[in-house]
Amino acid sequence: MTQRILDISDLNVRFATEDGEVAAVSDVSLHVNKGECLGIVGESGSGKSQTFMAVMGLLAANGKATGSARFGEIDLLKANEHTLNTVRGNRLAMVFQDPMTALTPHMRVGRQLTEVLERHRGMDTKAARAEAVAMMARVQITEPERRFAMYPHELSGGLRQRIVLAMALLCGPELVIADEPTTALDVTVQALILDLMRELKEKHGTGFVLITHDLGVVAGLADRVAVMYAGRVVENASVAEIFAAPRHPYTKGLLACTPRLTDAPTAVLPTIPGQPPNLQKLPSGCSFHPRCAAVFDRCRAERPALAEGGTLNACFLNHSVAAGGAA
Amino acid sequence: MSETVLEVKDLKVHYPVRTGGLIVGRYTPLKALDGVSFELKAGETLGVVGESGCGKSTLGRAVLQLLTATGGAVAWLGRTLTALDAKELKAEREHMQIVFQDPLASLDPRMTAGDIIAEPLRNYRPAMSKAEMKSKVKDMMVRVGLHPAMINRYPHEFSGGQCQRIGIARAMILDPKLVVCDEPVSALDVSIRAQVVNLLMELQRAMNLTMIFISHDLSIVRHISHRVMVLYLGKTMEIAPRDALYADPRHPYTQALLSAVPVPDPSVARARPRIPLAGELPSPLNPPSGCVFRTRCPRATAVCAALVPPQEQPGAGHDVWCHHWRETKVAP
Ligand SMILES: Nc1ncnc2c1ncn2[C@@H]1O[C@H](COP(=O)(O)OP(=O)(O)OP(=O)(O)O)[C@@H](O)[C@H]1O
Ligand code: SF4
Ligand code: SF4
Numbered sequence A: 001m002t003q004r005i006l007d008i009s010d011l012n013v014r015f016a017t018e019d020g021e022v023a024a025v026s027d028v029s030l031h032v033n034k035g036e037c038l039g040i041v042g043e044s045g046s047g048k049s050q051t052f053m054a055v056m057g058l059l060a061a062n063g064k065a066t067g068s069a070r071f072g073e074i075d076l077l078k079a080n081e082h083t084l085n086t087v088r089g090n091r092l093a094m095v096f097q098d099p100m101t102a103l104t105p106h107m108r109v110g111r112q113l114t115e116v117l118e119r120h121r122g123m124d125t126k127a128a129r130a131e132a133v134a135m136m137a138r139v140q141i142t143e144p145e146r147r148f149a150m151y152p153h154e155l156s157g158g159l160r161q162r163i164v165l166a167m168a169l170l171c172g173p174e175l176v177i178a179d180e181p182t183t184a185l186d187v188t189v190q191a192l193i194l195d196l197m198r199e200l201k202e203k204h205g206t207g208f209v210l211i212t213h214d215l216g217v218v219a220g221l222a223d224r225v226a227v228m229y230a231g232r233v234v235e236n237a238s239v240a241e242i243f244a245a246p247r248h249p250y251t252k253g254l255l256a257c258t259p260r261l262t263d264a265p266t267a268v269l270p271t272i273p274g275q276p277p278n279l280q281k282l283p284s285g286c287s288f289h290p291r292c293a294a295v296f297d298r299c300r301a302e303r304p305a306l307a308e309g310g311t312l313n314a315c316f317l318n319h320s321v322a323a324g325g326a327a
Numbered sequence B: 001m002s003e004t005v006l007e008v009k010d011l012k013v014h015y016p017v018r019t020g021g022l023i024v025g026r027y028t029p030l031k032a033l034d035g036v037s038f039e040l041k042a043g044e045t046l047g048v049v050g051e052s053g054c055g056k057s058t059l060g061r062a063v064l065q066l067l068t069a070t071g072g073a074v075a076w077l078g079r080t081l082t083a084l085d086a087k088e089l090k091a092e093r094e095h096m097q098i099v100f101q102d103p104l105a106s107l108d109p110r111m112t113a114g115d116i117i118a119e120p121l122r123n124y125r126p127a128m129s130k131a132e133m134k135s136k137v138k139d140m141m142v143r144v145g146l147h148p149a150m151i152n153r154y155p156h157e158f159s160g161g162q163c164q165r166i167g168i169a170r171a172m173i174l175d176p177k178l179v180v181c182d183e184p185v186s187a188l189d190v191s192i193r194a195q196v197v198n199l200l201m202e203l204q205r206a207m208n209l210t211m212i213f214i215s216h217d218l219s220i221v222r223h224i225s226h227r228v229m230v231l232y233l234g235k236t237m238e239i240a241p242r243d244a245l246y247a248d249p250r251h252p253y254t255q256a257l258l259s260a261v262p263v264p265d266p267s268v269a270r271a272r273p274r275i276p277l278a279g280e281l282p283s284p285l286n287p288p289s290g291c292v293f294r295t296r297c298p299r300a301t302a303v304c305a306a307l308v309p310p311q312e313q314p315g316a317g318h319d320v321w322c323h324h325w326r327e328t329k330v331a332p
């Protein structure tokens, strides 16, 4: 029986700004099963980060979230700060693109790790130190004893991100939300970190949300993938379906314009014309319609719901086929 | 094939870095670039890849004389740029341009798109009338896919992709012959990235540009380059025609880089073997003896620590610096 560890339902995030409201996240429902990696892909501004900032209670002051996000017995959207603090960094951990957001600049990295263990797991200094060094070794930091005494600025970007990952894993979280964890890293270091996440998932049943704009990164790690566009999930399917049989024109477009190392180079790369919409002035109907090659009248008038049609997707093309029984 | 237009010989950029001695300063040279040589023909694109800190940007800037080389020479159409005075260099610069990584940060926020694109014209064609300048700018905007009606807008009113088009328009307005693109699409979204790559390739062909395309993205580099150079700690590890480099890489570092590129295909991504690289990039202040890659190389032997590998030629136009290149052939 698969166990849902995170269940987001009808999440909406709005930001109040001087020139109107920003519809950053609209009607998003997603879940993560135990030991599963959910990939979230989409272009800049599509709402990937804000979806999970809302879940973690980290929205900016001008932001407001509605809906629910069940994590075990807690609804994270309704929980008070005290409850959130006992969950975050403990059962629910986060890793961001810039490791410095998670590290304190003037504190030795070892101390930053032991502090988490002392706070959340009540360990004494000696036991915490041993545990921290062991975790550093587990995320493949060579010479962990020596690195333990270093300051963040003395480490390379890749090592810092491994420290952050070690910190995220210290309390054996059920779920790690990783927002572009490898985007700033070299491919060689990225590959190491993704291997590590895969091992944790497979050996320890850790669940992951992997937010990225890089389809190659989700292909290697995710079990399921949600594609976001203009604040909405437009397709949600198994990783195999997303790559082999995507149904939404936006997903197809994204895949087509990602150059592959294995394809013979062509004269012209396929593109998606135009650019993502302004969230303050969303297009009518399907938000993707100004860029969609398959657009027809209904798309401008009506918004397609996320519904079954080959995959779970938000495109009339697939829904009408399904309704007609021809799928 | 056309003639060689750019010749880079043994180019070195060393920065003195203070490494101790509070009163009597002790300086160690940081070898950001350490003896790189290559030639380029008119209309040819050289891709430059390698991890961050390997010297890619330093190479691009040193070729354009935007920073002073410590040693070696750069010759453009037979003229040695490294020997020119400031005035002569300014004249040569007219034909050389650079496109930067961060689209918004590389544009002056107080200037309109039109003024930004016209800037090289004001510098190099001071006699040109305002009206002619404006019409040239508008033509260029159309060419890079910007609506000429946007000529009076400011950078913050454009998207990242549009800002990069402004940067490209500025670089192209004087009809340059040599363009260095330093991570020009890294900050762009996937769909926009493809648009800008197409634009660069189209301009490159139409204007017969000689291009140096610096990127950490090996898939894009494969798409856009005729030849590819792999750098590590300021030194060339391998340089080869595009197809040879991707199909028959001989340097263990090239092989490791290629094996780490994420593949947007789950079955391939999970099945293919990776070549893990041990440890981290060594400090450029204290590079390893012999082959600089040896501390991370899965094939390193005693000879690698003792001797700097010589330049070897596995094929036509294919150079590699590795003692064991004969044993590194990988099955396709
Ligand atoms: N405090 C805020 N006030 C107003 N708008 C905001 C605020 N924070 C985020 N937004 C907007 O919310 C939208 C969604 O942003 P989000 O960060 O989730 O995008 P993303 O998909 O993570 O993009 P990226 O790939 O660039 O990280 C964006 O248009 C962003 O500008
Ligand atoms: S609903 Fe219409 S516009 Fe939207 S993706 Fe489908 S075909 Fe395109
Ligand atoms: S010379 Fe030796 S250490 Fe250097 S790349 Fe070749 S095998 Fe590896």
Ligand SMILES: [Mg+2]
Pocket (backbone or CB within 6 Å): A048, A049, A050, A179
């Ligand atoms: Mg984000």
